[in-house]
Amino acid sequence: MKAELLDFKIESNNEISAQFLKREIFSFRDAAKFIQNLDYGRNADKTDLKTIFTENRGTCSSKHALLKTLAVENGFYGIQLTIGIFRMNATNTPKIKDRLLKYDIDFIPEAHTYLKYRGQYFDFTRTGSSAKDFIDDLLFEVEIEPNEIGEEKIRIHQTYLNNWVKDNSDLKYSAKEIWAIREECIEDLSN
Numbered sequence: 001m002k003a004e005l006l007d008f009k010i011e012s013n014n015e016i017s018a019q020f021l022k023r024e025i026f027s028f029r030d031a032a033k034f035i036q037n038l039d040y041g042r043n044a045d046k047t048d049l050k051t052i053f054t055e056n057r058g059t060c061s062s063k064h065a066l067l068k069t070l071a072v073e074n075g076f077y078g079i080q081l082t083i084g085i086f087r088m089n090a091t092n093t094p095k096i097k098d099r100l101l102k103y104d105i106d107f108i109p110e111a112h113t114y115l116k117y118r119g120q121y122f123d124f125t126r127t128g129s130s131a132k133d134f135i136d137d138l139l140f141e142v143e144i145e146p147n148e149i150g151e152e153k154i155r156i157h158q159t160y161l162n163n164w165v166k167d168n169s170d171l172k173y174s175a176k177e178i179w180a181i182r183e184e185c186i187e188d189l190s191n
Contacts, residue, residue: 006032006117013086014073016066019053031070035063036124040049041190060125061113065146067124068115080116080143083153085109085160087137088185096185103173108182109139109159109164113149171187 007029020031029120049055049066052058058066068081085169089108100106115122122129138159144152158179165175173181174186 006115006120006122008074008076010070010074011105012073016069017073019050020070022056022065024134028067028070028076029075030074031069032122034125035067036129037127038063042128047147048129049146059113061149062124063124063147064073064113064115069146076174082114082116082141082143083140083155083156084114084141085110086134087139088182089137092133092137093185093189095188095191099181099185099188104107104183105106105173105178108178109161110182110185111160113144113153116143130140153162 003162010020010026010028010031010126012018013021020026020034023034024149025031025034035052037057038052039057040059041055042059042064043051043055043057046059049069050060052062052066054117065083066081071079079165080138084090086109087107088096089107090100100108112123112125114134117126121135123129123131123133125180142156144156158175161178165171165173165178171178
């Protein structure tokens with residue numbers, strides 16, 4: 001399925017829909033394109049999805065939670081907001097290559113948020129991003145709600161990471177150290 005087929009008209013006057021309508025964006029397809037073209041970066045308050053509009057940026061979590069919310073506001077319930085844990089490595093995330101080399105790690109299990117619709121994957125994180133960027137390295141996934149992109153996403157990710165460290169006794173880092181290295185990788189991605 002092509003992303004163009006994942007579409008509906010924005011007709012709601014609810015909070016998120018109104019933000020798009022104010023910008024003369026009248027369809028989900030155009031909303032997704034708008035969101036995909038915004039800068040990547042953490043929002044000051046990820047619990048308030050409207051900050052994406054005031055800060056002109058967002059992460060995979062906030063951008064996709066916003067699009068899921070837009071869908072629900074417009075009675076389009078088939079879209080799933082999904083967290084996937086994938087092998088973040090130098091091939092699928094070239095900006096972290098030097099960081100992984102520094103710590104002598106092949107990959108870090110990273111949480112990524114995206115949308116699923118009728119078995120198809122959609123990634124609107126960055127201009128040019130697509131599910132092809134991570135799907136071959138996907139280890140685990142679970143559906144969440146937009147209000148779970150904060151603490152719940154972190155809990156899911158850290159639980160997976162803790163289990164991964166326990167299952168890989170040859171790792172020379174603790175789960176806490178892997179999380180710190182991961183934060184450095186995220187910083188690399190923001191630059």
